[in-house]
Amino acid sequence: MTTMIRALLGATALTAAGFAASAQDTTLTIATVNNGDMIRMQGLADAFTEETGIALEWVTLEENVLRQRVTQDIATNGGQFDVMTIGTYEVPIWGAQDWLVSLNDLPAEYDVDDILPAIRGGLTVDGELYAAPFYGESSMVMYRTDLMEAAGLEMPDAPTWDFIKEAAAAMTDKDNEVYGICLRGKAGWGENMAFLTAMSNSYGARWFDMDWNPQFDSEAWANTLNDYLDLMNSYGPPGASGNGFNENLALFQQGKCGMWIDATVAASFVTNPNDSTVADKVGFALAPDNGLGKRGNWLWAWSLAVPAGSDNPDAAKQFIAWATSKDYTALVAENEGWANVPPGTRTSLYENPEYQEVPFAQMTLESINAADPTAPTVDEVPYTGVQFVAIPEFQSIGTAVGQTFSAALAGQMSAEDALAQAQALTEREMKRAGYIE
């Protein structure tokens, strides 16, 4: 018995010791996503600490968990984070709510004018820059040069959807598990709806008209969804309704996809010989169009912002200025090579002759420049965002619509039913939110 009491007392002492050890110096707490560029930054951040004496604590989370955590923190003014990694969807909404600290006073040597205009536009609200881009991405076509050649076709730099259909048909060899095209099918506003919304822009479709009426009953949306389903059902891999970025990446790297239209960041993965069996057989092209003046590519930037609840806004700004500077780019190039530099944020990077030699550099820049978040589609729209609508309600509406389209891909409902359901649920939610009567 005495032993047990001792054990309990020991455990209590252990807990008390734990609390005592929790007192730590003030540091910057940075919430970030788990991707290659961010992890690389963590590895190089000692240079910042040595330079400034500011210690850094990292909270690395999966994208959706991070979004939930930082939203909760910023909405309650929790102050758990000094720097947050957020996307182009959050910045306009949070900036308008005054939840973020303005970065307009960054020092002159930061050279804010060097940031790519399309990216900067997506991070600015009423003239205030609320986040600095760490890396930017668009989407493009990645294709197997050997299969394209075997099919007797040549991929143009700027293909049309008709060519994509023709090439997908020619490259498909289901007996050998080679599928002409791999596209996202997993439901979610950042999953299949990112792709389908961007695709719909090139078909002239839009989410809402200027009075916020949903437009899923339009011919443009019907054409978008029918073509997507036709492509995927005829030439796509089996079980595509469960495929997101990672599933398609795995298929492409194993040589099972002829073409894959997805984030430009994938280029560095599919050309990496350590992981990809097709590393030396990959070509790149702009996302397809239909001759309507808009391409089916998106625009996204993971950016660093300071929440209004931070106790150390000046130190946080100092860190952001370091992590998104030209000097940081040079530091990465020196340590890891130019191919590993965070892409898509600064004009000067694309003017650098050494960076121009990276195989996917030019196509990434052209893809980013081809997207305009303020005028994403052919007709005028009341919202900003290329593959999303920058309103707080979009996450739930986008995911619900994504579920109906994913169900259509899985064969659980027809395209017409999916569109009708999408129209009805979007109308209901927009009425509830007070956008329409």
Add this chain to the structure above:
Amino acid sequence: MARAVTTQRKAINTLIAWIVGLLIFFPILWIFILSFHSEGDAIKSPLEVITSTWTFESYATVQERSNYFRHFWNSVVISVGSTVLGLIIAVPSAWAMAFVPGKRTKDVLMWMLSTKMLPPVGVLLPIYLICQNLGLLDTRIALVFILMMINLPIIIWMLYTYFREIPGEILEAARMDGASLREEVIYVLLPMAVPGIASTLLLNIILAWNEAFWTLTLTAAKAAPLTAFIASYSSPEGLFYAKLSAASIMAIAPILIMGWFSQKQLVRGLTFGAVK
């Protein structure tokens, strides 16, 4: 009288038990296998995964990238702290309910259990705001108290069940011999209930160790336990299966080892009083 069981029936039962056991264990086995492969190999078909080169690469990367021991220590403090605190409160409560039950004891027990029926997200905002106002966000003390409160109904119920199996006459005899209430609980009741208390302790440490909703929601950098360590290796854009598997094995290894060494105690406690 014992029922006669044929050898054939015994063999079938054993086979079924093995199949069920393997099915339950398979995900952990697969995570273990994936953790010893490169990211490129981990996404291949199962047969190719097994035949490809085995490597410690993922463990090395995880070790280099994360402060494992800080997360581990946080997990130890939170799980042990919350369980011990829970036991300190639950032992007297369970004693009272088992040996001096009142009219409403059953109702109180049911009410306590009913708190487990509410989804945690239902009280997320109030608890988050309370922690924020008390300055307890990202602290271990907040998690110790919250996990203690979450597991308290289970601790009390388990102890209550064990205490009910102990004849009240023995405690009465102790009282007749002049034992005070404190002496009666410490020197008579607790030694008899050791298997039950030990299994309650072990089970609740495991529950607290694996708790992922509150530990992810209320922590940032300082108090994040191993659940946050695992969560940092998942990604919607990029290959992560091997590193995530390595992180998962590193996170569950301590509790698996503890469970392995204490399984006799755990089973004894869990089946305590099951056969009359």
